[in-house]
Amino acid sequence: MIEVKNVVKIFDGYRALDEININVPKGAIYGLVGPNGAGKSTLIRHLAGIYRQDAGEILIDGQPVYENPDVKGRVAYIPDEVFYFVQSGIKDMMHFYRGIYPRFDMDRYDKLRTVFNLDEKRPLRRFSRGMQKQAAFWLALSMRPDYLILDEPVDGLDPVMRRQIWSLILGDVEENGTTVLVSSHNLRELEDVCDHVGIIHKGRTMIEHALADLQDNIVKVQLVYQDGGSLPEGLDILHESKSGKISTLIIRGRADEVTNMIEASQPLFYDVVPLTLEEIFIYELGGAEYAVKDIFI
Amino acid sequence: MRSKTSSFNGSLFRSNLSRFWPVWAAYLALLLLTVPTTFTSNLRSLLEYNYGGESALTLSVSWLREIHFITLVFIAVFSVVTAMAVYSFMYSSRSTGMVASLPIKREGVFLTSWLSGYLWLAGAQAVTAFVTILITAVLGYNTTAYVLLWFAIQLLETLFFYGLASLCAVLTGTLFILPAIYVIFNFLFPVAEMLIRAIISSFVYGMPDSGVELTFLSPFIQLMSSVNFDYIIKASGEEVFYFSGLKALICYAVVGIVMSLGALLIYRRRRMEAASDIVAVNVLKPVFRYCMAVGFAITLGIAINYLVFGGISSSSLPFTIISLLIAGFIGYFAAEMLIRKSFKVFDKWPGYIVFAVIVIALMLAVRFDAFGYERRIPEAEKVDSVYVSINGQSVGLTEPEHIEMMRSLHSSIVEERRVPDENEATAGLYINYTLKNGREVYRRYEMSGNTLKQVEDFLNQKDILLQRNSFSFPVTPATINFAYADIERADGEYVSVDLTPRQAAELYNDCLLPDLKDGDLGRAELYTYPVDISDTGKITGSRYVLYISADNDDFEGKDIYRGEKVYQFGPEAKRCAAFFDKLAETAGYEFSSYEA
Numbered sequence: 001m002i003e004v005k006n007v008v009k010i011f012d013g014y015r016a017l018d019e020i021n022i023n024v025p026k027g028a029i030y031g032l033v034g035p036n037g038a039g040k041s042t043l044i045r046h047l048a049g050i051y052r053q054d055a056g057e058i059l060i061d062g063q064p065v066y067e068n069p070d071v072k073g074r075v076a077y078i079p080d081e082v083f084y085f086v087q088s089g090i091k092d093m094m095h096f097y098r099g100i101y102p103r104f105d106m107d108r109y110d111k112l113r114t115v116f117n118l119d120e121k122r123p124l125r126r127f128s129r130g131m132q133k134q135a136a137f138w139l140a141l142s143m144r145p146d147y148l149i150l151d152e153p154v155d156g157l158d159p160v161m162r163r164q165i166w167s168l169i170l171g172d173v174e175e176n177g178t179t180v181l182v183s184s185h186n187l188r189e190l191e192d193v194c195d196h197v198g199i200i201h202k203g204r205t206m207i208e209h210a211l212a213d214l215q216d217n218i219v220k221v222q223l224v225y226q227d228g229g230s231l232p233e234g235l236d237i238l239h240e241s242k243s244g245k246i247s248t249l250i251i252r253g254r255a256d257e258v259t260n261m262i263e264a265s266q267p268l269f270y271d272v273v274p275l276t277l278e279e280i281f282i283y284e285l286g287g288a289e290y291a292v293k294d295i296f297i
Numbered sequence: 298m299r300s301k302t303s304s305f306n307g308s309l310f311r312s313n314l315s316r317f318w319p320v321w322a323a324y325l326a327l328l329l330l331t332v333p334t335t336f337t338s339n340l341r342s343l344l345e346y347n348y349g350g351e352s353a354l355t356l357s358v359s360w361l362r363e364i365h366f367i368t369l370v371f372i373a374v375f376s377v378v379t380a381m382a383v384y385s386f387m388y389s390s391r392s393t394g395m396v397a398s399l400p401i402k403r404e405g406v407f408l409t410s411w412l413s414g415y416l417w418l419a420g421a422q423a424v425t426a427f428v429t430i431l432i433t434a435v436l437g438y439n440t441t442a443y444v445l446l447w448f449a450i451q452l453l454e455t456l457f458f459y460g461l462a463s464l465c466a467v468l469t470g471t472l473f474i475l476p477a478i479y480v481i482f483n484f485l486f487p488v489a490e491m492l493i494r495a496i497i498s499s500f501v502y503g504m505p506d507s508g509v510e511l512t513f514l515s516p517f518i519q520l521m522s523s524v525n526f527d528y529i530i531k532a533s534g535e536e537v538f539y540f541s542g543l544k545a546l547i548c549y550a551v552v553g554i555v556m557s558l559g560a561l562l563i564y565r566r567r568r569m570e571a572a573s574d575i576v577a578v579n580v581l582k583p584v585f586r587y588c589m590a591v592g593f594a595i596t597l598g599i600a601i602n603y604l605v606f607g608g609i610s611s612s613s614l615p616f617t618i619i620s621l622l623i624a625g626f627i628g629y630f631a632a633e634m635l636i637r638k639s640f641k642v643f644d645k646w647p648g649y650i651v652f653a654v655i656v657i658a659l660m661l662a663v664r665f666d667a668f669g670y671e672r673r674i675p676e677a678e679k680v681d682s683v684y685v686s687i688n689g690q691s692v693g694l695t696e697p698e699h700i701e702m703m704r705s706l707h708s709s710i711v712e713e714r715r716v717p718d719e720n721e722a723t724a725g726l727y728i729n730y731t732l733k734n735g736r737e738v739y740r741r742y743e744m745s746g747n748t749l750k751q752v753e754d755f756l757n758q759k760d761i762l763l764q765r766n767s768f769s770f771p772v773t774p775a776t777i778n779f780a781y782a783d784i785e786r787a788d789g790e791y792v793s794v795d796l797t798p799r800q801a802a803e804l805y806n807d808c809l810l811p812d813l814k815d816g817d818l819g820r821a822e823l824y825t826y827p828v829d830i831s832d833t834g835k836i837t838g839s840r841y842v843l844y845i846s847a848d849n850d851d852f853e854g855k856d857i858y859r860g861e862k863v864y865q866f867g868p869e870a871k872r873c874a875a876f877f878d879k880l881a882e883t884a885g886y887e888f889s890s891y892e893a
Contacts, residue, residue: 048394049397050398051569071400075398083389
């Protein structure tokens with residue numbers, strides 16, 4: 001389990017993390033989302049043991065991460081921009097990591113060779129960004145980590161390789177109980193793989209839930225009233241828009257409860273549908289003064 | 298499961314060795330091209346000139362003298378290049394992130410990187426030492442002891458320079474700044490002292506405008522000058538090897554280890570987000586600002602003063618202060634721009650005001666001698682010796698009455714505080730007191746007129762004259778290395794006469810010393826310049842110039858072991874002149890024509 005408790009990080013007076021809290025259950029695939037500059041990468045670097053927090057605690061299985069080789073030996077971290085030694089090929093990096101990560105699995109490394117099909121001797125700096133990412137996954141999955149921390153992991157990968165890699169990760173989660181924390185702006189993709197989501201904004205946690213709970217707790221309603229009809233009292237409306245006679249509402253609340261309330265107000269027509277993660281992200285942040293603005297230039 | 302990692306990580310070590318081998322290969326190649334070949338080329342030169350009987354010792358001493366300097370340069374350069382290689386991961390956020398995320402403690406990363414650099418440098422030195430021993434053995438010389446001494450010196454010097462480079466590496470987050478601050482740290486203090494002297498000596502009576510007392514803070518210069526090798530051949534024929542500088546080497550090595558440990562402590566606390574920052578340690582940012590302000594003030598400030606105000610003189614204090622403040626302003630805010638990577642830095646003006654107030658206060662304090670520098674003459678009981686030098690004449694005084702006389706003369710110079718007119722004949726008097734606590738008090742005065750005459754009289758007192766001109770150890774045929782005289786013939790030509798050790802000892806003991814006691818030679822003439830035949834080959838002002846070089850046979854490592862004296866004299870030195878007349882008539886010398 002990953003626990004981030006009231007963590008503060010200040011860069012030259014700017015609070016990049018402002019008493020942030022997150023909890024990633026063991027075996028979960030946790031999507032960390034937030035607008036640009038929210039502090040996702042900063043938080044991830046703390047989880048990888050790179051940065052030292054100014055206040056608060058970062059624990060993995062109850063142990064602090066920073067300067068703790070025992071914990072870090074069970075964590076594989078893939079940053080947005082992967083670094084390799086200048087002259088090194090995949091094989092060189094494999095030798096390097098094999099001497100450092102105690103659970104590096106050569107059998108797995110050999111099996112993954114067929115998946116990635118990359119030239120192991122070619123210097124990695126000559127690889128495309130996507131190929132470098134593939135190499136990073138090859139090496140990271142060979143470490144047999146308990147925790148996989150991924151920052152924009154599939155950026156630059158082609159759709160086939162994206163699916164391939166997610167398939168490998170999901171397999172690890174299922175077979176070995178690997179815990180995955182992934183930061184991405186591709187919410188459509190996260191929605192497919194994540195079972196938990198945390199939305200952070202301005203260095204703080206806005207929402208943290210199991211994805212199912214989150215989707216159960218917010219609904220989109222399209223409805224049409226007869227003249228003189230009106231919405232029932234007591235709905236927690238996050239967003240409302242109207243096109244002709246059709247109103248579209250984003251309402252916080254369980255689908256069955258909202259349905260009952262709407263039905264009681266006798267609209268001519270209504271439809272209650274769950275929100276996508278992207279919609280949840282947009283409407284939740286809209287409440288935090290981070291909304292799409294209607295600007296005409 | 299426990300990690301494989303500890304304070305040392307073999308995988309990182311091997312990775313460093315395999316990735317940065319060209320650095321160490323270049324170092325090894327340079328050593329191999331220099332160290333053994335210097336020995337062989339020395340030997341070949343001797344054989345070409347048909348010198349024979351050179352021992353392993355004499356060849357080794359000559360070899361050590363030559364290679365110590367060049368290998369010191371190699372160490373200084375390759376220490377910082379190695380540091381740039383093994384610590385290169387600290388200077389970009391990507392590489393820093395990769396290394397910091399590894400399951401290795403920070404001390405493990407640092408110590409492994411440090412060791413991989415040091416062991417490679419030491420390894421190259423060891424290989425070179427081994428090859429040199431082999432080559433010299435093949436040539437028939439057993440140089441093992443001397444080569445191992447060189448190797449030990451290399452290890453100690455590497456500890457220092459690599460330690461300094463390691464410290465510089467953790468202070469900055471920018472790769473190209475590392476060699477810059479390394480060079481600055483190597484030469485900072487003597488250069489700063491020299492520049493500060495150049496500025497304030499115009500306002501402080503007696504302060505030398507040259508000379509460096511902080512040489513020990515410039516390790517390269519200090520090691521170059523303090524590590525020496527020599528030998529003497531005693532009367533018994535025994536060859537004795539002398540090596541000085543061990544204390545300095547050990548001190549610097551210890552400092553190097555301390556700096557490496559300091560670097561480790563800083564690295565443990567270093568913010569990984571500081572990669573690419575000019576100053577990686579927050580608490581050092583104000584230090585950097587003020588150092589830049591001072592650095593600019595004493596360099597650019599001097600330039601501004603010369604370009605705008607025509608140079609520093611005792612009457613130009615306001616202009617000097619203005620120059621320092623302008624240059625300091627540039628340095629202070631340039632530093633802030635580098636720290637912030639922004640031109641919006643002028644909100645830091647209060648710090649500059651503090652700097653300006655300190656500069657003005659210090660310059661006024663210097664001008665009005667607030668620190669008592671000008672009036673300070675060491676108390677007699679605290680003085681161990683005084684070295685006096687003027688116009689090429691110098692003497693070391695240790696007798697209490699001589700020291701007291703010098704103090705008295707010094708007092709009158711300070712009281713008179715006479716600044717020579719532009720047209721007066723002047724001479725620079727240097728007085729260097731060595732105190733019993735080991736400290737030194739060093740003054741320089743531009744002398745003229747009556748005070749200059751007083752100094753001349755002092756130097757020409759019989760006992761001081763004798764002390765100035767005689768060897769401090771017995772001169773015998775056995776101790777003389779060589780002696781020769783340049784003699785002006787009646788037709789104005791010069792001839793050079795080589796003296797045998799026996800002749801030279803006789804000349805020195807039976808003629809020269811008595812003539813010195815009579816005051817017939819060796820007088821200091823401060824209004825004339827000393828003899829110099831180096832440029833023109835002509836000797837002026839005297840008929841005879843005598844050179845004697847002798848070794849101290851009882852040398853035990855504390856006293857000087859070799860002395861060289863040059864005497865110029867005319868026919869008034871009766872015993873010496875008679876010696877040469879007799880030599881010419883009776884010994885059947887063939888005077889060769891002297892060519893410069």
